[in-house]
Amino acid sequence: MSRDREKKPVPKAETYLKYGFVMIEHESYLCPTCSHVLNAGPNYQPRYCDQCGQKVTFAGIKWKEDQELGYAREGCL
Ligand SMILES: [Zn+2]
Numbered sequence: 273m274s275r276d277r278e279k280k281p282v283p284k285a286e287t288y289l290k291y292g293f294v295m296i297e298h299e300s301y302l303c304p305t306c307s308h309v310l311n312a313g314p315n316y317q318p319r320y321c322d323q324c325g326q327k328v329t330f331a332g333i334k335w336k337e338d339q340e341l342g343y344a345r346e347g348c349l
Pocket of ligand 1 (some may be wrong): 306308321323325326
């Protein structure tokens with residue numbers, strides 16, 4: 273009966289390199305049921321996980337902008 277219950281996605285901070293040398297922290301959201309990364313952002317939020325069909329709600333989510341953490345130092349790659 274609770275199969276259609278909405279669940280909140282799980283935030284997960286990830287870092288990646290932009291332009292090959294700028295460290296960026298980006299917040300992703302994972303499906304609370306299967307941990308699949310949801311392709312969501314301020315302008316688009318899926319209503320269901322495309323892997324397991326879990327209904328998700330982004331209500332109340334505060335979107336974080338990508339954060340620059342600094343420059344990756346040469347020689348430490
Ligand atoms: Zn899922």
